Amino acid sequence: MIRAIVMDIEGTTGSIRFGRDVLFPYARRRMAAFVRQRGEDPAVADQLAATRELAGEPEADRERLVAILDEWIAADRRVTPLKALQGMIWEEGYRRGDLTGHVYPDAVEGMKAWHAAGIPLYIFSSGSARAQKLLFAHSEAGDLTPLLTDYFDTTTGPKKEAESYRRIAAHLGLAGHEILFLSDVVDELDAAAAADFHTTQLVREAGMITGDHPVAASFTAVRLPES
Template sequence: MMIRAIVTDIEGTTGAISFVHRVLFPYARAYLSDFLRRHQDEPEVAAQIHATRELAGEPDADLEHVTTLLEGWIDADRKATPLKALQGMVWEQGFKDGEFTGHVYPDAAEEMQRWHEAGIALYVYSSGSVQAQKLLFGYSDFGDLTPLFSGFFDTTTGGKREVESYRRIVEAIAVPAGEVLFLSDVVAELDAAAAAGLQTVQLVREEGMETGDHPMAASFTAVRFDD
């Protein structure tokens, strides 16, 4: 397959799922309440607080209840856009303070660099906010990787298991769908991307993972295509 652009997922694909669940989620939960109290009147934060109320169907919820809602969504790993935006804001300070670095598999860092040098446009599509994506790659285990990417997409584009989301991405990057490769560890996401006409490869980094009818690779090094 001739590939001009690659769109990659993050969790389980470029980095370990455990990093998000063992490092980032606990950090956000620990500091979210204090962050909201200190920054609730700032326009970007206020907008996400309002969006949380609207999404929950509780327009009159006070800040304490909004915080409780968000903490519950963290525990449930809910893919809610306002939660992801607020998590990114909280994580920013942790990254900048050196509390942690963004986990990236060595093979992912190496191959993305090689693909970038070969002239293939790289994009990220993750349920985490664009801000969080840029933080993870900007403060990664391998330094600032953001120059490798031509763009970032999150759930404001649409759900990752929805075919229309991938059509929107293809339209945004202006590359024919058949020349775009989507990398993910989740079969339902790959199914949606394939239905939109994208090429797909499933990253199967752990034993026992659910697999589908997509080409599989145990690492980025094993991803094969004609560039």
């Protein structure tokens, strides 16, 4: 029986276009000013120090850090310090009302049904856990965080490596076969399956690459394995 459901965000609970066309441009436009103005804040300074370490430039000044972060954004680098800084910028945007998190109506319906059935729900996304919570707290459907038990991000490990899913299972105190993972990305589903998770691929658009996993066009079409 499935005792927990772990979900991706982009392409799964919400549209890929929300991140691509709204969130990431919003953060990129504000990154330089944010680093220059907030660089002394302890939480920001910690991530800037992590940026220096990851870039191998321990002496990088603030302007060089702005350039490194912009290069990472352009290259779609899914690294923890960048994701953390983006999350801080998005937090300001959500609180100002500039941003509203996109969640598919069927995802809301499915999460509410599974939550009502007593199945704990979790998120595993490359975006920081902080950013994940903000998206669901400020969604178009209202505050959805009461439906979610916990959040996993790149500090757990890469989404395309089986070991990341083994860590999630260990954190939940469950065997892999007791967990269902939902994503639109075949490589992520393959990694989860290698950790003995059940899997379902959300195929929301025609022409998507599919693999050897059950598929569903929406959350309401997802079938929970019984064994």
